[in-house]
Amino acid sequence: MHWGLVDTAVIVVALLVFAALAVGLWRKVKTVRATAKELSARVSGLSAETAALSARLDSAEVMTRVADRAS
Numbered sequence: 001m002h003w004g005l006v007d008t009a010v011i012v013v014a015l016l017v018f019a020a021l022a023v024g025l026w027r028k029v030k031t032v033r034a035t036a037k038e039l040s041a042r043v044s045g046l047s048a049e050t051a052a053l054s055a056r057l058d059s060a061e062v063m064t065r066v067a068d069r070a071s
Helices: 002-070
Strands: none
Touching: none
């Protein structure tokens, strides 16, 4: 009977440790997902900003060429 209780205690402790590790891993996964979502939003914003700057650069180049032709 004594060894049965020891075995049961070892199994319960092992399951508790496993559950604690699983919870820790789940928290890290949630953090990584949130960070990836934030980075995705930042990349999206930077892409829009890059497109706007590219359009401004194209406009500036056109204006420079027109000014060169006029002179």
